[in-house]
Amino acid sequence: MNMSETATTTVVRNSRRTRQGVVASDKGDKTIKVVCQFQVKHPKYGKILKRRMVLHAHDEQNQAKEGDRVEVMSCRPISKTKAWRLVRIIGSA
Numbered sequence: 331m332n333m334s335e336t337a338t339t340t341v342v343r344n345s346r347r348t349r350q351g352v353v354a355s356d357k358g359d360k361t362i363k364v365v366c367q368f369q370v371k372h373p374k375y376g377k378i379l380k381r382r383m384v385l386h387a388h389d390e391q392n393q394a395k396e397g398d399r400v401e402v403m404s405c406r407p408i409s410k411t412k413a414w415r416l417v418r419i420i421g422s423a
Contacts, residue, residue: 346403346404346405347403347404348401348402348403348404348417349364349366349383349385349401349402349414350366350399350400350401350402350420351364351365351366351367351385351399351400351402352364352365352397352398352399352400353365353394353395353396353397353398353399353400353423354384354396355396356389356392356394356395356396359392360388360389360390360392361386361387361388361389361412362386362387362389362394362400362416363384363385363386363387364384364385364386364387364400364402364414365382365383365384366382366383366384366385367380367381367382368380368381368382368383369381385402385414386409386411386412386413386414387400387402387412387414387415387416388405388408388412388414388415388416389415389416390415390416393416393419394416394419395422395423396423397422397423398419398420398421398422398423399419399420399421400416400417400418400419400420401416401417401418401420402414402415402416402417403415403417
């Protein structure tokens with residue numbers, strides 16, 4: 331295998347988790363809090379339960395504002411609580 335063959339091969343990365351949610355807070359510098367709401371079925375009784383998850387996401391340009399609908403993607407840990415990054419803003423508040 332010569333040098334030209336290794337240069338043409340590409341490494342395929344695993345797809346990363348993405349979530350959509352609403353920005354609950356944009357108070358931190360380059361950080362937003364995103365609330366992702368979802369529904370789960372109770373394993374025994376079958377009732378539909380509302381659940382939510384609060385994600386801390388990295389927003390490099392501070393472009394997302396409170397109330398915006400955004401898409402975030404998982405990434406390497408940036409700080410103690412921040413392991414997601416902003417992909418795009420879906421809708422403005």
